[in-house]
Amino acid sequence: MRVARWNFERDNLGFNMELEVNMLAEEAQEFKDGMVDYFNAVGVNQLEDAIVELVDAWADFRFVLQGSKFKALGLMQDFCSADQTEAYMYMCLTEGFDFLSPELLELAFDAVVTANEEKGIAKINGKIQKGSEWVDPKAIIRDLVSEATDV
Numbered sequence: 001m002r003v004a005r006w007n008f009e010r011d012n013l014g015f016n017m018e019l020e021v022n023m024l025a026e027e028a029q030e031f032k033d034g035m036v037d038y039f040n041a042v043g044v045n046q047l048e049d050a051i052v053e054l055v056d057a058w059a060d061f062r063f064v065l066q067g068s069k070f071k072a073l074g075l076m077q078d079f080c081s082a083d084q085t086e087a088y089m090y091m092c093l094t095e096g097f098d099f100l101s102p103e104l105l106e107l108a109f110d111a112v113v114t115a116n117e118e119k120g121i122a123k124i125n126g127k128i129q130k131g132s133e134w135v136d137p138k139a140i141i142r143d144l145v146s147e148a149t150d151v
Helices: 002-009 017-040 044-072 080-096 102-117 138-150
Strands: none
Touching: 002 044, 002 102, 017 044, 017 080, 044 080, 044 102, 044 138, 080 102, 102 138
């Protein structure tokens, strides 16, 4: 509901399948890049950086996907591929890292939604701009990951 409200408050009600697919592809690519960073990581800091990128990319993908589905209501668009992509990302996170619990991932997603809620409503070239209140959710995600790995 929060993601739908976010889109409503910013007058993001129009559905453009090409735009939605491009936004989803961008977030999926960030997840893939995070996987490559993880596989190439040397040392604890690089590993943690990569894990933070992975969690953030998954949460961003989920945010965009929920918004896309809201905008597509009534149009009966097919999101099976995007749902499969999100499920694969989630599986990689929860099965690949035993310390990334579903609860931790929900907290990370909440941090991404909250950060997006703090963006303004101004658009430049169709993209919502980060307002003065915006805080990068990666700091919160990093704290969550650090706490989980210290246990």
